[in-house]
Amino acid sequence: MIDTLFSISKAPQWPDELERLAALPRRAPFDPRALAFVGEVSARLLQSAVGRDFPELAALAHWFRPASLQRMKTDQLAAAGAQSLRPRGSVFIIAPANVDVLFIYGWMLSLLAGNATAARVSQKPSAARDAFLGLVHQLAGAHGEVLEDSLLISYPHDETVTARLSSWCDLRLIWGGDATVNAIRSIALKPTAIEGAFADRFSMAAFDSKSIAEAEDARLAELARRFANDTMWFGQQACSSPRIVFWIGSGEEVEAAQARFWPLFARAAERFEDEPAAMMARVTDLFTMAAEGVIDRAETDYARLPARARGAGPSGAVRSLHSGFGLFVEYRLERLDELLPFLDDKDQTLVVHGIRDDALADLLERLPNRALDRVVPIGQATDFAISWDGINLLDLLTRRISLPRAAAVGR
């Protein structure tokens, strides 16, 4: 059963819709009509009650504001240089069940890039998604030309449908857990297609203790508030939400920083709901980590947010044993580069505060294999970024055609 959440067709038929989409001409990347549509979505979300009711949609609207679209366009065209920038072709997007709005980022970027796009949306009910789809339907009349090659669908786990879409697309984008990514990876793409897969990742923070300990009260309260957003917004389950905190400095500096920072964090975290089942989940995680030797000491008020525990040294197990809900494994390090042994390929975002540029540069220089894709200041961990897991999404969503001479063609 395929549920069509949006199609320009009056009576969409499966799988005819895919052929209809494929047969349409492709628009150039950043076609003015696409920019106008995305710009209007952004404006409407910011002006209407929808943006107030769903902060994640307000953040999305801000991210897609016209100035930001112009910058995206300029950057992308500059990167193409003398080559001609064209859409990838047909794009199949699979969004995760639990981050309602991720499919919107993927879909609107694909639309801006000029692709025919089929996005599979989770079957889980979502008020934010419904509000967004309502807006798209309202705009369909005025923006039919841009929306005619988009298809937003939902269907229960069904390998034949996923296989049909996979043999149709030129790019498959998957956001999901490791099991989802592995299951979908086993479904063949057409030979010329490419894939961007964004699986489970792990994130951490590194704070210079002296900077925290010496920060002004108001400044520190703001940092704590932002770090609560970084970690508690999705119940600490976004891939980019830090779960480990490295405190850089001497024993005294670290103690002073922790003593100031965590009470402010606790106050900031009060506005996030903490269900008893979530508390039991993090408590069970703490016990399991203790049994496995990942932590050797927990702060005993672990029923309250934040639950904190002292890490017992580098351990890969922390990544699989930690399921979020406001739990922080903390390590004290004398120097930033001491965190190198802790890193592995799963690690995505490092949230930093007070870290000197040269120390950071030295760390990045010595990163193991493919560890870390982002280093961001406090407050930006869960921001959407065009560069995802180290891959520029617009590079995936477009192609560059090399030309026989330096003159730009089709600009």
Add this chain to the structure above:
Amino acid sequence: MTDAAAALEQRPFSVPSARKAVELLDGLNALSRHHEQGSEPYRRMVEAMFPAGRPARSLDEVPWLPVQIFKRLELASVPRDRIVRTLTSSGTSGQLPSRILLDRETANAQTKALVRIAGEFLGKARRPMVIVDDNSFLQDRSRFNARAAGILGFSTLGRDHFYLLDAALRPDWEALRAYLDRQGDTPMLLFGFTFIVWQHFVEAAKADGVSIRFPAGSALVHGGGWKRLEERRVSEAAFKAALAETFGIERVHNYYGMVEQVGSIYFECEQGWLHAPAYSDILIRDPKTLEPLPYGETGLVQVLSLLPHSYPGHSLLTEDLGTVYGEDDCPCGRLGRYFKVHGRLKNVEMRGCSDTRATPAP
């Protein structure tokens, strides 16, 4: 095991609170020491999570484990070659089951405790027993799930067992009639899981138009939780009324227990309260702070038991919500704390990018 053995020699509901608190605390402290010596993962958990030190000075200071830990870890406090039985919980889909490792001593203590407790509610005589379930689990005794362990445990309370249901959970009414004829007027013992009793016994009889009367004095023992009956808006009173009306069964005892803590079987008395026996107790903790709560307040149920010797399960924090109403003063006359269990915490929603913990795709 001496503490448990001594406790098991007492009548389960005859130890006044002052004596029970001392004996239980001594026994639990001894068990904590035993498990710390026998299980390295247990020692690490206690040291990291309860750094204040031991021994506990009161029951609420006894270190506890979250009950879900047995879904994550296989914990044993005796050498593995002493383990004679592994209990597993049924577990919801997508989750690993709990694994509870029993040596002979612990398994025997559990059986003995159940017999002694049940005797206080059902009388000492072993009665003909109808089990409202099927017996296919008997084929493989090496690994027990919670359902099989429950049936097998309770079946020691009766004799001449009759299994009412087939593997598809269809009742064989004709065979039941023949069994009842054979047993004459002797009051019977019936056992089953609450939801199975409701759907495959009470409702099935109504659907099949069956009218069967059990001998006067027959008693039903049932447990496993009200969740699915609550979804169908069946109250405890309606459940009892239906059993009286449909089968003439006037005595119905709910019980509360879990595979993770052997011996923690709490029977419902004539007043409708669950009762903690001499070798076991109940604490209620605030679901926001985990601080112990006074009588009358609802929170997370912590169960304490002197029986778990082969694995560190003597003090467990469950995810069930309950209320202790008092101690030693239940009108039914049984000593010890009496309480009610209201259900389980609702599952926490998994969010974030990692969407697949429960449901693999595509």
